[in-house]
Amino acid sequence: MPRRQITGFSNPTVKYLRSLREKKHRKAAGKFLAEGLRLLTDARECGRVPEILVMAEDRDPHPLLDALEAAVEAEGGEVIETSDDILAKITGKSNPQTVAGVFGEWDTSLKALDRNSAKIWLVAQALRDPGNLGTMLRTGDAVGAGGLILIDDCADPFSVEAVRASMGAVFTQQLAMARWEVFLPWLRSGPGSEHGGQLVAASLRDAVPYRSAPYVGPCFILVGNESQGLPEDYELACDLRVTMPMMGRADSLNAAVAGAVLAYEVLASLG
Template sequence: MGLLSARAISSLQNPTVKAVRALHMRKERDETGLFVAEGLKNVIEGIDTGHAPRILMHGPDAAAHPMMRKAVQATQGSGGEVIEVTHDILAKVSRRENPQAVVGVFPQAFRPLEQVEPGPAQCVVALHRVRDPGNLGTIVRTADAAGCGGVILVGECCDPYSVEAVRATMGSIFAVPLTRATEAEFAAWRAGWAGSVVGTLLTAAASHAEAAYRKPALILMGNEQQGLTPEMAALPDLNVKIPMRGRADSLNLSVATGIMIYAATA
């Protein structure tokens, strides 16, 4: 057992290993309020933003990494557990043949809708019924890069704390405040928004690059297949279009959202 570890586990049947593996299922994440973040870099990102792991798993070779001591101290200092595990356990926990040497289990964090603030970039992103965890994770990462005040998930969305979404955030899952709301809750809250509420429509007259955005901007994006529903499309006071100059008639949701974030915060 490594010097930094409280204990070592080598059995795939260990209850803690089973519990961490189960966090791949949304039902288990919803019931426990926990999620898995892979890689020492992501674990440190969580710690640096005030999120200590409940469980820190690491392989035999990871104990020598200079940042491991920080991760261990933060975990143990908050009452969490540090466990040395085998490569096979790491592979099962992450469901990857070449797993990261460190895995952290963290509490989920959702911010109430009434506490949403635009942040330094004067921008918040709202996503209606986003379905693809890779898109969602990439949007969270882009919102972080632009300094946005948060991402609001409206209606039935995919889980931002799924392993796939967390991977796509590249650590930004810890930096960007997340909020969940029903369509009715969002519509009522949107009525008090001080700046522009911006939607994207193919029929819009204004280009995304030329529109007159009033900050703070609330960017509302629809899902990958249908875009905004008629009910949600009625909420923006400013609709814009991203011109399609080639043969493609649409953009990936995460790309389109990134374009809108930087247009609205320029």
């Protein structure tokens, strides 16, 4: 299929692509936007190829871009060329990357997860900042976690901001979304350990020091909302509560940072 040229801002395809920056349109279409050659290459290497590939006309040649275009065409996708100005309109950035792609969302139910595929899993409850969400995905990738489970009302992991902040980890990590009342029975009923998985949270309630805590895999590291933390009953449902020392005046860490600190400690403990 030949590349399609788009030269007008009022083109219906441009309007459609722009609409994917809004959650209601993403959910209606079941599609989301991602931008940048490195990020789209990570997606391709993980077996996810964009349905639509949009490239700037004045882009520099690159073998990875050639490979990406070939993969899109092989899957029957569409390749579009357009100006930098129109690409900026699509992505909402004044200095956009020279390539963007449209991907179909995938199954984010708990049943799609294999908890025994990794020793570490990250779990976020009511996480509202897409930057924090993306950071947790990157952390999961860095420590070899199985993925990220989003509990209750979290930021949209398929938003442009969260995908960008994940630096490609949205494609390398498994992703699931569920309500707490669904997640907890799933965790407790699964195979792999006495309770299906150890649920661990940073807390001050009957907590033990995080450096000497008895972690067991698969370990599910739970962090709460940025401003309110975890609800009390969520903390009490955890198998293990740990505390991290705060040596200065701050009384807590950023949610994503706390998750990263715990994840590396669990990694060191479980080997």
